[in-house]
Amino acid sequence: MSFNPESPLDNLWKEYSLVFRDFDDLTLARWLAQTLGQVQGKSWRLSHPLLGAYRLASKLGHDRQIWHKRIVSLPHGYSESACCRAPMLPLLTRDVHEDGLVCQHCDEILVPFDEIPAALQPLLQSWANEYSPVHAVAHWDDRQRKTARNYDQALENAAKSAEVLLARAGKEIAPKLLEFYPTVIWEDQDECLEVRPEDILT
Numbered sequence: 407m408s409f410n411p412e413s414p415l416d417n418l419w420k421e422y423s424l425v426f427r428d429f430d431d432l433t434l435a436r437w438l439a440q441t442l443g444q445v446q447g448k449s450w451r452l453s454h455p456l457l458g459a460y461r462l463a464s465k466l467g468h469d470r471q472i473w474h475k476r477i478v479s480l481p482h483g484y485s486e487s488a489c490c491r492a493p494m495l496p497l498l499t500r501d502v503h504e505d506g507l508v509c510q511h512c513d514e515i516l517v518p519f520d521e522i523p524a525a526l527q528p529l530l531q532s533w534a535n536e537y538s539p540v541h542a543v544a545h546w547d548d549r550q551r552k553t554a555r556n557y558d559q560a561l562e563n564a565a566k567s568a569e570v571l572l573a574r575a576g577k578e579i580a581p582k583l584l585e586f587y588p589t590v591i592w593e594d595q596d597e598c599l600e601v602r603p604e605d606i607l608t
């Protein structure tokens with residue numbers, strides 16, 4: 407989720423983030439901690455506006471080393487992440503089998519796949535294995551596209567499958583992760599297949 411200066415949407419989000427720049431470190435730290443308290447105990451779509459706002463604030467908090475400096479203590483129920491000392495806030499993506507769970511604060515690996523609770527690994531592995539070939543359709547080379555004859559149709563079918571798989575992530579997988587983490591975020595889009603959050607019905 408890196409910033410692309412060419413992207414109008416990324417620039418708009420940058421504009422949104424200006425509100426947090428007026429916060430001093432303590433105000434920002436309190437806002438982050440309070441918001442984490444409020445979102446606790448649920449799984450959230452990545453596209454949810456509250457989480458979007460949190461992401462903007464947490465990016466700034468990361469730059470200012472809010473958690474590293476321990477300006478406020480960890481919100482109740484959250485443990486410290488090894489990557490950046492922020493409270494653990496895992497993001498579930500389609501790459502979970504390779505990247506594990508991603509840290510929403512620093513974008514590094516928060517929980518490597520083999521450290522995810524063993525009871526959940528088979529479920530995550532089979533979901534990601536099912537998703538991989540579906541996502542790959544967006545990145546087919548010319549030869550593969552020709553083999554499919556009707557590439558537009560193949561792409562359309564892949565997008566439909568991705569919608570179902572992402573809905574399953576939200577309905578089945580994220581709630582199971584919630585048994586082990588105080589709050590969970592799941593990625594509710596596939597930009598390569600042009601699947602948008604509103605396409606995913608949960």
Ligand SMILES: [Zn+2]
Pocket residue numbers: 487489490491492509510511512513514516
């Ligand atoms: Zn981190």
